[in-house]
Amino acid sequence: MAKDITKKKPSRIKNRTLRKILRNRNFMVGFCLLMILIIMTIVSFFWTPYDPNALNLSAMKHRPTPIAQWGNPDVEVHIAGTDDVGRDIFSRVMVSGQKAFQIGLSCVAMAMVCGVTLALFAAYFGGWVDNLIMRLTDAFKSIPSLMFAMMMAAVFGKGTKTTIIAITMILIPQFTRMTRANVLKIREREYIQWTTLIGMNKFRVMFLHILPNVLSVIIVTASLAFSEAVLTEASLSYLGLGVQAPDASWGALLNASQALFTIYPYMAIWPGMMVTIAVLGFNVMGDGLSELLNAKVSKEA
Amino acid sequence: MVKRILYSILTFFLVTVLIFGLFLLMPQDPIKMKLGDEADPVFEAALRYKHGFTVSPEIGAAEVPPVTRYFRWLSGLFRLDLGTSIRYDKSVNELLSTRLPNTVGLAIFSFIIDVILGIALGVFVAKVTNSGHYTFGAIINILTQIGIAIPVFFASILWILLICIKLKWLPVTGFKPLEAGLGPFLKGLILPAISISVGGISLIVRYVRNAMTEELASDYVRCARSKGVSERRILYRHVLRNSLIPIVTILGMRLASIITGSIVIEQVYSVPGIGTLMISGINSGDCILVQGICVYIATVVIVTYLVLDLLYMVIDPRIRVKA
Numbered sequence: 001m002a003k004d005i006t007k008k009k010p011s012r013i014k015n016r017t018l019r020k021i022l023r024n025r026n027f028m029v030g031f032c033l034l035m036i037l038i039i040m041t042i043v044s045f046f047w048t049p050y051d052p053n054a055l056n057l058s059a060m061k062h063r064p065t066p067i068a069q070w071g072n073p074d075v076e077v078h079i080a081g082t083d084d085v086g087r088d089i090f091s092r093v094m095v096s097g098q099k100a101f102q103i104g105l106s107c108v109a110m111a112m113v114c115g116v117t118l119a120l121f122a123a124y125f126g127g128w129v130d131n132l133i134m135r136l137t138d139a140f141k142s143i144p145s146l147m148f149a150m151m152m153a154a155v156f157g158k159g160t161k162t163t164i165i166a167i168t169m170i171l172i173p174q175f176t177r178m179t180r181a182n183v184l185k186i187r188e189r190e191y192i193q194w195t196t197l198i199g200m201n202k203f204r205v206m207f208l209h210i211l212p213n214v215l216s217v218i219i220v221t222a223s224l225a226f227s228e229a230v231l232t233e234a235s236l237s238y239l240g241l242g243v244q245a246p247d248a249s250w251g252a253l254l255n256a257s258q259a260l261f262t263i264y265p266y267m268a269i270w271p272g273m274m275v276t277i278a279v280l281g282f283n284v285m286g287d288g289l290s291e292l293l294n295a296k297v298s299k300e301a
Numbered sequence: 302m303v304k305r306i307l308y309s310i311l312t313f314f315l316v317t318v319l320i321f322g323l324f325l326l327m328p329q330d331p332i333k334m335k336l337g338d339e340a341d342p343v344f345e346a347a348l349r350y351k352h353g354f355t356v357s358p359e360i361g362a363a364e365v366p367p368v369t370r371y372f373r374w375l376s377g378l379f380r381l382d383l384g385t386s387i388r389y390d391k392s393v394n395e396l397l398s399t400r401l402p403n404t405v406g407l408a409i410f411s412f413i414i415d416v417i418l419g420i421a422l423g424v425f426v427a428k429v430t431n432s433g434h435y436t437f438g439a440i441i442n443i444l445t446q447i448g449i450a451i452p453v454f455f456a457s458i459l460w461i462l463l464i465c466i467k468l469k470w471l472p473v474t475g476f477k478p479l480e481a482g483l484g485p486f487l488k489g490l491i492l493p494a495i496s497i498s499v500g501g502i503s504l505i506v507r508y509v510r511n512a513m514t515e516e517l518a519s520d521y522v523r524c525a526r527s528k529g530v531s532e533r534r535i536l537y538r539h540v541l542r543n544s545l546i547p548i549v550t551i552l553g554m555r556l557a558s559i560i561t562g563s564i565v566i567e568q569v570y571s572v573p574g575i576g577t578l579m580i581s582g583i584n585s586g587d588c589i590l591v592q593g594i595c596v597y598i599a600t601v602v603i604v605t606y607l608v609l610d611l612l613y614m615v616i617d618p619r620i621r622v623k624a
Contacts, residue, residue, distance in 0.1 A: 139315035142602045146561040147579075147595060151320070154583040154591050155327045231452055235565055238454050239580060254454060258569075262473060265462050272455035280450035 020292065027288025030223075033281035037274065041097030048091035049079065052248060056086030064266050080270045084260060092248045093270050099249040100278060103160065104229045107167040108222050114168075115175025116218060120206045122176070123183035134180070137173040145170040145228070146235055153241040163242045167232050171225045178221045182214040216293035220286055227282030234275045250275045302611070309607045316599045317378065321371050324588045331387050334586040352387060352589060374592075383593035388585040393593035396578060402479045404574035406486065407563050411494040415501035415555060420548070422502065423509025424541060430510065431517055441506070448503025453562045457496035457569045464492065476572050493570045497562035501555050508551050512544030546613070553609040560598055 021027060050056075064081040080090040122133040140148075152166035186192060187210065195205045236242035237251025245252075250271040257267035332349055333340075342360050350358035353373060356365055365373075377384060383393035430438035465473045471492060477485040516522065517540055525535050564576030571577070575594055582590035 135311065135315060139312050139319055142312055142316055142599050142606065143319070143595065144557045144561045144598065144602065146564060147598060150564070150579060150583060151323060151591060151595055154586070154588070155323055157328075227450070234452055235454065235561075238452075239565065239568055241580070241583065254458070261458055262461065262466055265458075265466075268455070268458045272452070272458060276447065276451045276455060279452070280447060283450055284446060 024288045024292055026284050027292060030281045030283070030285025030288055033277050034285060037097055037278055037281065038101070040094055041101055044091075044094035044097060048088075048094050049077075050088035050091045052087060052091040052095040053246065054087065056082070059086045060084060061260075061264055062086075063264070081264070081266045083256065083267055089253070089267060089270055092253060093250070093274055096248045096250045096253060096271065096274070099160070099243055099247060100230050100233065100274075103164055103167065103233045103249075104226050106164055107171060107229045108225050110168045111171035111225060112175055112218065112222055115172040116179050116211070116214075118172070119176045119179035119183060120210065123180045123187060124202065124206050124210070133176065137176050140170075140173045145232060149232055149236050150239070150241055153236065158241050158244055160243050160247065163233055163236055166236075167229050170232065171229065174225060174228075175218070175221055178217055179214055182217045183210055186210050186213045220290040220293060223282050223286035223289055227279045227286070230275065230278045230282070250278075302614070305610055306607065309603055313600065313603055316603070317375060317596060318371075320592055320595050320599070321374060324592055325367050327586075327588055329586055331586045331588050335387055348387075352385060378596060383597070384589045386582070386587055386590040386593075388582065388587040388590065393590055396590070397575065397594070397597065400574050400578050403476075403572050404563055404567070404576065406479070407490050407493055407497070407566070407572065407574065408559050410487065410490050411497040411501070411559055411562070412552075412555070414494055414498040415505060415559075416552065418498070419502045419505025420509055423506040424513065424536070426506055427510045427513035427517075428536065431514060438510075441510075445503035445507050448499050449507075451499060453496055453500065453565050454569055456499045457493065457566055460492055460496050461569075476570055478573075489570075490572075493563070493566045493572060496566055496569070497559055500558065500562070504555070505548065505551060508548055509544065512547050513540050516540045516543050549609065549612065553605060556605050557602055560602070 059076060059078070059082050061084055062076075062078050062082040064079060065075060065077045069075045070077055070079075078088050078090065080088075080093065082088055083092070118133050122130040143151075148170055149163070149166040152162055152169070156162045156165070192205065192209060195209060233242055233249065234251035234254070237249045238255050240255055243249035243252045253271035254268055254275075257264070257271075261268035332345060332352070332354070336345055336348070346355065346360045346362065347358045349355045350362065353370060354364060355362040357363075374384065381394070383397070385392050386396055389396055426438070426441050430441075461473055464470050471488070476489040479486045513536075522535055522540065525539060526532075530539075563574060564579065566572070567574040567576035568580065575598070579591060579594045581587075582594070
């Protein structure tokens with residue numbers, strides 16, 4: 001009997017969760033937008049229409065090929081045109097996706113680990129540990145994030161590595177603040193107070209009992225942090241302080257189009273559109289996730 | 302209240318330590334970057350002394366320890382002296398003062414657009430959606446989400462393409478300094494300002510609409526309706542007023558994004574402001590200049606947050622009692 005119940009339960013919950021996810025419009029819209037980018041990025045590892053770095057001086061500043069011409073074997077098809085040294089813009093936009101996800105993923109992952117650990121320490125130990133960590137977080141808040149990234153570029157030189165470190169440091173306080181606020185709530189619950197009573201190891205309580213309860217908040221924060229990472233990277237590269245010349249990134253492509261876009265607008269529109277889609281996707285998905293996960297939390301409580 | 306002010310002062314000190322400490326980690330030597338490797342050693346030593354890196358202007362003079370340099374810099378800050386820029390060989394104050402009007406003008410301009418258009422549109426949207434036009438609400442929802450997501454520089458590129466190239470209403474590089482008169486100055490800032498404001502307007506519209514929709518469902522509105530208060534009066538006198546408190550928070554938080562936005566936007570429209578100054582400082586490794594600008598902006602942000610918190614106490618008596 002007991003076995004039957006455990007067998008039945010997961011399948012029903014799975015269906016219900018899936019139905020809930022599919023019905024959440026915010027989540028689905030964000031997810032679909034991001035899927036477009038993710039698929040495009042994965043494809044770019046194996047195939048791009050042209051070599052994204054190959055110069056082609058016979059095909060400089062080609063305007064985008066009209067759709068009617070796409071099937072024509074006599075025409076060199078450039079979906080988004082070519083730039084001032086004849087590189088295919090669509091290929092470069094595709095490859096740039098790799099950079100965006102590389103930077104986004106590594107920054108969010110590192111910031112999540114550091115930020116959440118700090119928050120757990122701050123909230124659980126309280127006292128001067130909490131004070132120190134939170135004061136530092138607040139100090140960070142009064143430096144606008146892009147300005148901080150620019151400062152890092154000034155100190156450690158421009159490039160992908162500095163960009164990743166800078167964005168990670170920008171994101172850490174956000175994870176810390178969000179997690180801490182929720183850990184404080186959970187800490188007051190009786191089952192956490194009982195762990196002290198039975199003399200349980202503090203680290204065990206923090207990571208095995210408190211952390212799982214704030215996971216939903218962390219996930220939502222991560223989605224929003226991802227959008228900020230993409231946006232900051234693009235802004236920094238646009239200013240010429242982020243990803244540097246031979247590498248392609250959406251911001252760097254926009255930077256390269258700066259002098260030309262009034263005559264060749266497609267050079268700016270494609271990469272700009274991609275940044276917008278990425279940021280929009282993560283924002284909307286974050287909204288959807290917070291609806292989905294909040295509902296879950298309230299059902300448990 | 303005293304606690305809140307002390308707390309701001311503490312934050313200020315932490316920020317100065319943070320900024321100064323970060324620049325200590327700089328691997329390159331800013332003086333070497335300016336002069337090149339084969340500089341006259343006498344001149345180099347003199348320059349080093351002038352910027353406070355060494356104790357005397359002789360060659361091979363001992364370096365000033367970082368802690369002493371920090372306290373010198375800090376006491377300079379209190380005397381409103383941000384040091385001398387290595388690249389421009391002028392005081393940072395002087396450089397800032399020539400460029401400040403442009404950035405401040407841009408920031409204030411876009412802030413005004415934010416507030417006026419954001420609140421007006423927000424009230425309008427709340428009114429229309431609450432009278433049953435849900436499709437309209439959905440469209441606004443999509444548009445504002447896009448408005449929030451779109452990066453400032455891309456928004457400005459689209460504005461240039463639309464207004465300067467397609468419609469030919471304004472010239473592409475239309476920036477005029479303040480000396481040319483207020484009219485041309487503001488005209489040159491229209492495009493940069495609306496580019497920064499796209500995100501702000503979208504954000505404020507969403508907040509105003511949500512806050513008002515929430516307030517419209519509350520008991521006091523039902524009570525007012527049952528007493529026969531006109532719908533117009535309910536909306537403007539009661540609902541709008543109560544929804545303004547969360548909106549003040551948003552306006553305060555907009556400040557940081559307006560500063561970041563203007564740093565980027567100055568680059569697009571080649572406005573000689575603080576952002577362009579900072580980027581040229583970064584490109585030439587001028588740590589004194591970049592430090593100065595960062596501390597300056599951070600102070601503005603800290604003071605704004607402080608004023609905002611004090612403002613709450615004025616607006617909302619409930620917070621005053623709690624604090």
